[in-house]
Amino acid sequence: MKIDYESVGGIQWDGFCMHLQLEYSEQADALARQKEVSFQLPAVLQGLSYGGPVLRILSMPDDTLIMIREDGVIYFWSLQLKLKRRKRVFDKSMSRKPRWVTDVISMPQYNKLIIGTGNREIQLYELSNLEPYCQIGGLEAVALKLDYW
Numbered sequence: 001m002k003i004d005y006e007s008v009g010g011i012q013w014d015g016f017c018m019h020l021q022l023e024y025s026e027q028a029d030a031l032a033r034q035k036e037v038s039f040q041l042p043a044v045l046q047g048l049s050y051g052g053p054v055l056r057i058l059s060m061p062d063d064t065l066i067m068i069r070e071d072g073v074i075y076f077w078s079l080q081l082k083l084k085r086r087k088r089v090f091d092k093s094m095s096r097k098p099r100w101v102t103d104v105i106s107m108p109q110y111n112k113l114i115i116g117t118g119n120r121e122i123q124l125y126e127l128s129n130l131e132p133y134c135q136i137g138g139l140e141a142v143a144l145k146l147d148y149w
Contacts, residue, residue: 044081058106060127066113068104074113074130087130089115089123105146116143 011019052071059065064084065077072090077083090099103116112133113125120139125132 052100055101056104058104060106061108066104066106068101068115070100072099072101072115089125089130102142102144103146105148107148114146114148116146118142122146 051073052069055068055070057065057067063079065079067075067077073086073088075083076085089101097119100118101115102118105114106112106127107114108127111127113127113130115123115125117123120137120142122136122139122143123132124134
């Protein structure tokens, strides 16, 4: 596309702005087409047992999906939605208040899973076996959102 569409040897400010707008619009459309997602049909339905709401689903580099519920139960799934394993990270105790997960994030290059709890704690687990690695407690506030890059 030419900016000088009238071929007068110069451009007006309106013409220049229109040129930029069309260029960026075409680039945005091309980018949106690249990001289109395709689904395999028919969809596979997988029922779950009763439990807390699902907090987050993470995709790992080894094609494992990790799903964590607010009550601290973690599920590991294959891409074909076959359950690999399940583990509860919080012990059920009658004397203590119930615990819940506020957010979770993975650090695959360090083989760690980081969980924020409603008890103002951040807990680190080994990703391979979900054994506790470290716990940071006594935070000033509840960690509602975790991020790592």
